Amino acid sequence: MSELKEVLTKDGSYSLRSVFFQENFHSLSGALEETKLKFTATSNLPRFKDKSLNVLDICFGLGYNSASLLEELIKQNSLLNLYALEIDKKPLEYSLRNESFLKLWAPKVKKIFASLYRKDYFEDQFFKCSILWGDARKKINLIPSSIKFDLIYLDGFSPQKCPEVWTNEFLSKVTEKLNPQGYLITYSSSAAVRKTLRNLGLDIFTIKPNFNKRTFWSQGTVAISKFDKNKLKPNFNFEKLSLIEEEHLLTKASIPYRDQNLNSSKDDIIKRRLDEQLFSNLLSTNEWREKWGLTKLSVKS
Numbered sequence: 001m002s003e004l005k006e007v008l009t010k011d012g013s014y015s016l017r018s019v020f021f022q023e024n025f026h027s028l029s030g031a032l033e034e035t036k037l038k039f040t041a042t043s044n045l046p047r048f049k050d051k052s053l054n055v056l057d058i059c060f061g062l063g064y065n066s067a068s069l070l071e072e073l074i075k076q077n078s079l080l081n082l083y084a085l086e087i088d089k090k091p092l093e094y095s096l097r098n099e100s101f102l103k104l105w106a107p108k109v110k111k112i113f114a115s116l117y118r119k120d121y122f123e124d125q126f127f128k129c130s131i132l133w134g135d136a137r138k139k140i141n142l143i144p145s146s147i148k149f150d151l152i153y154l155d156g157f158s159p160q161k162c163p164e165v166w167t168n169e170f171l172s173k174v175t176e177k178l179n180p181q182g183y184l185i186t187y188s189s190s191a192a193v194r195k196t197l198r199n200l201g202l203d204i205f206t207i208k209p210n211f212n213k214r215t216f217w218s219q220g221t222v223a224i225s226k227f228d229k230n231k232l233k234p235n236f237n238f239e240k241l242s243l244i245e246e247e248h249l250l251t252k253a254s255i256p257y258r259d260q261n262l263n264s265s266k267d268d269i270i271k272r273r274l275d276e277q278l279f280s281n282l283l284s285t286n287e288w289r290e291k292w293g294l295t296k297l298s299v300k301s
């Protein structure tokens with residue numbers, strides 16, 4: 001599963017490409033930029049200054065999202081309980097060998113990552129971190145049910161390439177672990193993922209587009225459990241879905257990925273969804289695209 005190729009992204013940070021999944025780990029415009037803009041900035045971390053928080057990083061990969069989180073929390077004396085899920089040890093092995101990656105962060109991040117690699121665990125007076133190696137669909141069950149997360153990062157390969165981590169059944173397990181007011185953050189703006197999260201009772205928001213890259217109308221999704229309107233400040237980098245995005249959720253693209261026993265193959269999950277789309281009366285996604293003058297490229301799913 002793990003033939004990986006090194007990729008230098010446009011902001012100078014390194015990433016990987018998976019030959020098996022035929023997809024890059026990060027946007028070519030910048031691995032570091034993607035982490036900072038989509039995950040770290042959206043997390044609104046200053047609210048945890050001098051406080052404690054629980055975070056779940058699903059699809060840890062090279063560890064950009066956790067590293068950037070740790071870096072910010074070190075600066076603000078937060079106490080962190082971090083869980084990470086990942087099927088493949090090779091990306092972390094790569095990070096620990098890549099000096100340019102390690103230089104991006106405080107030395108403590110390297111110490112934590114080395115300990116996660118050797119012992120699957122790190123603990124000191126501020127941080128308690130565990131990584132569970134294996135299929136996230138199974139390993140998520142090992143997280144004690146008493147732990148609810150303030151932040152969940154979901155950074156799998158795209159739903160078409162790795163539907164296993166975007167199904168209704170997996171997302172249902174994930175969202176059960178979200179604290180009230182907790183944020184689930186993902187780079188995906190897939191209608192299927194958004195509709196599933198909404199059906200699971202979460203309030204969903206769009207991560208505001210980056211104006212330098214006008215082709216994208218969204219940079220991802222934030223799903224909040226028991227959202228408190230009074231706490232959403234206008235300067236947050238996420239907002240309500242636009243009309244285009246709401247209408248996207250009325251099309252066949254919003255049909256969920258399903259995996260009833262959480263053990264289906266990728267091909268079975270994709271085929272089941274295609275069958276459901278074939279018999280659905282929902283608007284075709286092409287009609288929606290034409291109505292809004294969108295090209296396929298501008299709809300990242």
Ligand SMILES: C[S@@+](CC[C@H](N)C(=O)[O-])C[C@H]1O[C@@H](n2cnc3c(N)ncnc32)[C@H](O)[C@@H]1O
Nearest residue numbers: 025059060061062063064086087088135136155
């Ligand atoms: C897009 S990359 C993650 C990028 C990552 N957040 C980073 O900073 O590098 C997707 C990751 O998901 C992992 N993965 C794929 N299928 C998985 C599964 N079923 N369970 C857990 N991890 C999985 C891959 O090994 C890969 O590291």
